[in-house]
Amino acid sequence: MVKSKVYTPSGAGHVVVTLGGPLNPDASPGTWLQGRVEAGCSVFHRAVREQTFPRDKKQVFMVVTGGDCGGFGVPEAKVAKNVMIEKYKVPSHKILAECLAKDTIQNALLVVPLLIRLGITKVSIVTSEFHVRRTKHYFETILAAYGCLFEVMYVACEDYMERRERSIRDRKETLLVARSQGLLDQSASEIQHERTGRHYGRRSWSFSLAKASQEFGGIH
Numbered sequence: 001m002v003k004s005k006v007y008t009p010s011g012a013g014h015v016v017v018t019l020g021g022p023l024n025p026d027a028s029p030g031t032w033l034q035g036r037v038e039a040g041c042s043v044f045h046r047a048v049r050e051q052t053f054p055r056d057k058k059q060v061f062m063v064v065t066g067g068d069c070g071g072f073g074v075p076e077a078k079v080a081k082n083v084m085i086e087k088y089k090v091p092s093h094k095i096l097a098e099c100l101a102k103d104t105i106q107n108a109l110l111v112v113p114l115l116i117r118l119g120i121t122k123v124s125i126v127t128s129e130f131h132v133r134r135t136k137h138y139f140e141t142i143l144a145a146y147g148c149l150f151e152v153m154y155v156a157c158e159d160y161m162e163r164r165e166r167s168i169r170d171r172k173e174t175l176l177v178a179r180s181q182g183l184l185d186q187s188a189s190e191i192q193h194e195r196t197g198r199h200y201g202r203r204s205w206s207f208s209l210a211k212a213s214q215e216f217g218g219i220h
Helices: 031-049 076-086 104-118 129-146 163-196 208-216
Strands: 012-019 059-065 095-098 122-128 151-157
Touching: 012 031, 012 104, 031 059, 031 076, 031 122, 031 151, 059 076, 059 104, 076 095, 095 104, 104 129, 104 163, 122 129, 129 151, 129 163
Parallel strands: 012 059, 012 122, 059 095, 122 151
Antiparallel strands: none
16 A cells, blocks of 8 residues: 555556666676566566456556666666566566666666556565665665555575675675765655655656766666
């Protein structure tokens, strides 16, 4: 359920959010994105199998998020969507692609308003194991700013890192959280301000996009 002052359509019951990831030089999915797509599709198909009837009241949707972070001329979300359709047989009409986000904080800022408009009750957010802690911090902050009461589950997929590489990455994740905290707090504050002004979800993330792209450079 969503706790808000704004009408939300009741079209979706469970949404699977799959975060983007770096592409290979030929614009094919990189290792992290491959793992996230595979895990996201697994969660999607399991959720469909577990649906209760009648199915037309509360549906399962996939949201994939990620812009053209590597400058390949194609958004990560579009690449991921194609793989979901062709390899994992997710129906195209069940996939919503968010193709602007350049980093994880933008994933949260752009996806949460979409979840609200879908009128969902449950969301599963899929990303690599090393990335879950930062993803959870961003999404829970933005969800709280909007006053959402979704049932949220975080799904960690294999990150294919050896111990030393993972240790380095964990330190980097901690640094990224610290560097982005000011922007995150500012975003949450503006969202809360707009809620009180009854402009709920219209521009709450817009001011952040250019600044976030400059400061965090599309790091996933």
